[in-house]
Amino acid sequence: MSLAHRADLIITAVMNLSTKKIAFQFASVILLACLIACQEEQTGTGSGIQKKYSIYILGKDAKEYILETNTLDSGILYPEKTGHEINEKEIDRELIVRDGYYYLLNRKKAVFRKYKVAATELKKLASAPLENFSVDNYYWISKDTLLLTGLNLTDFTQVKYALIKTDDMKVLTIGDLAIPRPSGKYTSVSTGFVERRKKQLFVGYTYHQQLGSYDYTTSDTTYLALFNYPQMTIRRIDKDIRSTYPGGTNMVQPYSFNDEKGNYYFMTCPGIALGNRADRPTGIFRINTGEDVLDKKYFFNISGSVINNHAYGIWYLGGGQAIIRTERKDLFKGLNDHYSAAHFEFYLLDLYAGKVLKKLALPLDKGTRRASIIVSGGIAYISINSTKEGNYIWLYDIKTDSLRKGLQLSGNTDFIMRIDQLKK
Structure with missing residues (x-):
């Protein structure tokens, strides 16, 4: 039974009371409350309705929360008030x-x-x-x-x-999967992206070498394996040394996408936060639509551009444009403070021209790897953990090329770990 139907029944019952004036006043109050509840039911601000967005918060006291909301455009949320505290140790970002x-x-x-x-x-x-x-x-x-x-x-x-x-x-x-195990000095392997094209499956990967308990490095090669799908039998393995560590753990941060033409792009991450091969450039590769090999003519050298840094994470805006999250190597000392130091910037790219368009006028962000952007309805929602300005969702209007502050995460919020779209 809907809330509106319940409101009608309540009003009918109350109006049968002997004192019509009191009944009318009481019914009005009930109707108003039910109308508010109905509005919550329609907009999803009440309980029981699937909301549009999810926000994963790390609290100042190390508690973790998941919040669900219908808007990132404005307002303020306190995880300790409206969030769902995660008590189980098995849940993480x-x-x-x-x-x-x-x-x-x-x-x-x-x-x-x-x-x-x-x-x-x-x-x-x-x-x-x-x-x-x-x-x-x-x-x-x-x-x-x-x-x-x-x-x-x-x-x-x-x-x-x-x-x-x-x-x-x-x-x-x-x-x-028939991917060769590491050998020689290499001790482990990691898969950085997976992409299916009809009966073909691409898997990007690379190898790593353990140097100490908390130290490692990466090979200088990007590997691209091609499999038959759904048989999962290998067809061939290609290599490219223009950069290394293709992609990364995409539950934590996205590193690849398809454009409107069906071209597949992926970013490599050789910086110290992932590959620990800072001598290699962060780059963007492409597999053209209808092809099953890397485009040898295309390589967007991010580190060799005006950015002159490494990057982690890429988000496609449409029309050949994308946002990447880059580090400022002059603002952190090493891996010990890489996560806590605010040193990340966001740049707008033209992928077709292989050109850096501009740096977005956002506060410096902190948090090494995060699912930090949602692109929806012509807006890029960008979560920022700023030491000076606080924790906000910023709105970048793709058409007007404008920025403004949106939803604020306050109270016990220390880091916005990830934002996700629940309902598209």
Whole structure:
């Protein structure tokens, strides 16, 4: 029964009272309350209605929250008041968010779980067994079929995949990909992106060398493996040394996309926060529509441009334009303060011309890797953790090339870890 229908029943009952004046006043109050509730039901500001956006917050006291909201354009939210505090240690920012649901791998319990925000909690809905698996990347084959790629948990040397039906959380298939294991001085491998084109599957990867307990480096090569899909049999492996570490863990930050023409772009991340090969340039590669090899004529050298820095994360705006998140190497001392020091800037690129258009007039951001931008309705919503100005969602109007502050995250907010679109 709708709230409006319930309001009609209440008013009818009250109007049957002997004192008409009192009844009318009481009915008016009830009607007003129900109309407000009806409006909340329609806009999604009330409970029980799927909202449009999700925000993952790290609190000043190390508590973590998930907030859901219908607008990023204005207002102020306090995670301790309207957020859902995450009490379970199995939840972290490496989430896959789609159509109001949250998916996450619990490595210790060897299950891949599906969640939804309930009235007071992030509620477990279902689980799929996934043993000896560490997720690097996800790719939606269809609305309810998810392809996960990653590594074995024992030594991170074998690339694996799992195909999961997310409506009932059933594992359809799981297996190994025929990507050569690391050898010689290299001790591990990582997959940085996955892309399917009809009956072909691209997997970008590279190798790493462990130098110490907390120190590593990366090979100088980007590898592109081509598989038959759905057979998962290998066709060939290509190499490119123009840059290294293609992509990254896309639950944490996006590194690739398709443009309107069907061209596929991906960014490499050799900087110290990912590849730890700062001598190699951050670059953008392209696989042209209808092709199954890298475009050898295309390489957007980000580090060799006016940016003169490394970058992590890319978001497509349409029309050949994209935003990247770049670091200021003069503002941090090393990995110890890379996350806490505000040193990230945002630049607007023309991918077709291979040109840096401008630096966006935003405060310096902090947080090494984040799912920090949503592009929707001609607006790029950019989350900023600013030491000076606080935590805001900024709105970049793509058509008018203008910026303004939107929603503020206050109270116990320390970092905006990620923002996601729940409803498109």
